[in-house]
Amino acid sequence: MHKGLTSAVILAQCFGITALTLICVWIIKLSGGIGWDGGEKQFNVHPVTMVLGLVFLYGEGLLVYRTFRGYSKKWIKLLHAFSLFGALLSATVGITAIFQLHNETGEPNLHSVHSWLGLTTYILFGLQFVAGFVCFLLPTPQSIKKVVLPFHQFFGGAILLLVAATCASGIMEKLSEETWGKKVFLGNTAALMIVAFAITVLFIVRWSPWKRPSEDDTGHLLSSNDVSAN
Numbered sequence: 001m002h003k004g005l006t007s008a009v010i011l012a013q014c015f016g017i018t019a020l021t022l023i024c025v026w027i028i029k030l031s032g033g034i035g036w037d038g039g040e041k042q043f044n045v046h047p048v049t050m051v052l053g054l055v056f057l058y059g060e061g062l063l064v065y066r067t068f069r070g071y072s073k074k075w076i077k078l079l080h081a082f083s084l085f086g087a088l089l090s091a092t093v094g095i096t097a098i099f100q101l102h103n104e105t106g107e108p109n110l111h112s113v114h115s116w117l118g119l120t121t122y123i124l125f126g127l128q129f130v131a132g133f134v135c136f137l138l139p140t141p142q143s144i145k146k147v148v149l150p151f152h153q154f155f156g157g158a159i160l161l162l163v164a165a166t167c168a169s170g171i172m173e174k175l176s177e178e179t180w181g182k183k184v185f186l187g188n189t190a191a192l193m194i195v196a197f198a199i200t201v202l203f204i205v206r207w208s209p210w211k212r213p214s215e216d217d218t219g220h221l222l223s224s225n226d227v228s229a230n
């Protein structure tokens, strides 16, 4: 691997794994666990699946282009798509859990800054997923792929920042009535770790010396010119 890249990837993994672990300890161990019970357990599904999907799996999906630099672009793309599909599934479970819970308990939907940011993030992620699938996995004309690629790269990074802001605001909201203690400590640290993970992942994917030799990403899975890399 390129000089410095290994250390940066290890650092990112430490931030990501710590964030996910802290959320799981806070929510599963200290807040009653997860379940689909129309109550607190169902709420708990939301933070766990959102962080697993849109923080961890999404971040890993962005990193694969740097961590597997030596492999064929075709397989890395597939790994990228699988990871993002996992992120989409997990996030969809999390969004369904919270909306269904609010509808059942009669709590109003979309009242907070967190919920507005969250819905925007989820919709953008969904659109990016569909656009990426159509443009880069299906045999779309090269000219269209070339136009879409810079937007795909820009929004890929922007969505990760939105995810960090959304998680921080959600954690803040959940902890707003808590007094200082284990839960607040774990939640605050998890928020910090999510932000650190997002920044490290963005640095790794944007830092030009670590980019793959060519920015040309216009091949698709069925084409023979798919060994181009970035």
Ligand code: HEM
Pocket (backbone or CB within 6 Å): 046, 047, 050, 051, 054, 095, 098, 099, 102, 108, 109, 110, 111, 112, 113, 114, 115, 116, 117, 118, 119, 121, 122, 162, 163, 164, 166, 167, 168, 170, 171, 172, 173, 174
């Ligand atoms: C990127 C990740 C996340 C997204 C996209 C997201 C999205 C959403 C959305 C759309 C709602 C509104 C549901 C409704 O109005 O019925 C919501 C509610 C909520 N979320 Fe998240 N969320 C995320 C992560 C988190 C995390 C990590 C926590 C931490 C505990 C959290 C805590 C909450 C809370 C307390 C509510 C209920 C209050 C409210 O509607 O603001 N969320 N979330």
